[in-house]
Amino acid sequence: MEWAQRAACAHEDPELFFPLSSTGPALRQERAAKRVCLRCPVIRQCLGWSMDNGQAHGVWGGTSERERAELRRTTALVVAHE
Numbered sequence: 001m002e003w004a005q006r007a008a009c010a011h012e013d014p015e016l017f018f019p020l021s022s023t024g025p026a027l028r029q030e031r032a033a034k035r036v037c038l039r040c041p042v043i044r045q046c047l048g049w050s051m052d053n054g055q056a057h058g059v060w061g062g063t064s065e066r067e068r069a070e071l072r073r074t075t076a077l078v079v080a081h082e
Contacts, residue, residue, distance in 0.1 A: 001049065003042040003045040003046070003049075004042070004046075006041055006042050007040055007041075007042050007046060008036050008037065008039050008040035008041070009033075009036050009037070009040065012036055016029060016032060016033050016036070017033045017036075017058045017059045017060075018057060018058040018059075019033075019058075019059075022064075022065070022066070030059060030064055033059040034059060034062050034064075037059065037061065037062035038062060040062075043061050043062050044061065045061075046060055046061035046062075047060060047061020047062065047063060047068075048061070049061075050063075050068065051068065051071065051072070055068070056068075056069075
């Protein structure tokens with residue numbers, strides 16, 4: 001995970017990336033975390049690592065828990081139809 005040292009979030013409060021819910025103030029927190037991700041030079045590596053390692057919680061690679069779950073479902077469907 002040497003890419004993590006170059007991540008835009010390396011000097012941010014880690015709690016920003018782990019909202020406690022998916023409503024109200026937590027949605028603002030999620031959006032703030034995603035803004036950090038948008039300026040990150042290793043966003044693709046982060047997303048790939050989170051998908052490969054089953055990170056179910058938090059914002060990783062500019063995606064929320066829900067978005068990664070949808071990516072997993074979509075990927076499973078594509079693989080099943082190949």
